């Protein structure tokens with residue numbers, strides 16, 4: 171069976187996007203892994219599947235699969251590419267769309283300047299909501315990793331994030347320590363590991379070792395989680411420029427249960443079709 175696909179990227183975090191509205195698509199984890207293979211398949215960090223909404227008042231459903239085939243709750247860079255895709259494919263003419271995800275509704279909006287802004291919903295901190303094994307919410311949770319104690323701030327943006335502050339992201343042990351945090355037993359569903367360097371109260375540099383994908387050039391939910399973590403720690407103001415290795419995002423959060431707002435690019439690279 172041949173299926174059409176669109177290759178997209180948000181700050182170098184790359185995606186294959188499939189239209190599950192005009193055609194019913196069901197892929198096994200093995201098929202997703204094969205499509206995601208950068209030599210034997212198309213290659214992507216995540217696969218995004220667009221589906222019809224299940225509830226009235228919503229425009230679409232959005233499913234996200236990591237490169238390792240795992241289905242996950244949320245993807246920030248993917249949300250911007252999703253919005254660009256459904257607009258360019260004429261699946262909607264709305265600039266602002268309401269999208270169902272596994273953990274709530276997000277609202278991407280195509281901006282006049284070509285960027286895409288997304289209301290990513292409110293962050294969650296209660297350990298069971300991350301999920302993270304801990305007695306109670308705390309701004310900093312010490313975690314034993316490879317004989318070291320690392321101070322983590324844990325945040326759910328629908329998907330789980332563990333954020334630490336480092337002096338220099340360029341020299342931080344992202345691959346070695348990120349992999350150990352991702353698989354740490356206190357994160358029963360694994361976790362995305364963020365490494366944040368504070369440049370000023372309105373600017374950070376960030377690298378993320380993503381659950382199920384390894385280090386990516388940018389992580390949208392990781393940027394949201396890092397800014398929320400920095401604000402909770404009293405290190406950042408409510409609007410922050412985030413420098414990822416693939417480019418910049420602007421993240422805004424005004425605390426408590428207010429939503430996290432993310433703005434950044436979404437780019438179509440090419441279209442193709444592939445035999446499954």
Ligand SMILES: N[C@H](CCC[C@H](N)C(=O)O)C(=O)O
Pocket residue numbers: 183215216234236242243244245246247248329330362380381382383386388389390391392
């Ligand atoms: N690896 C993530 C999903 C993709 C998130 C990232 N690509 C983003 O832009 O938010 C997870 O397993 O929760």
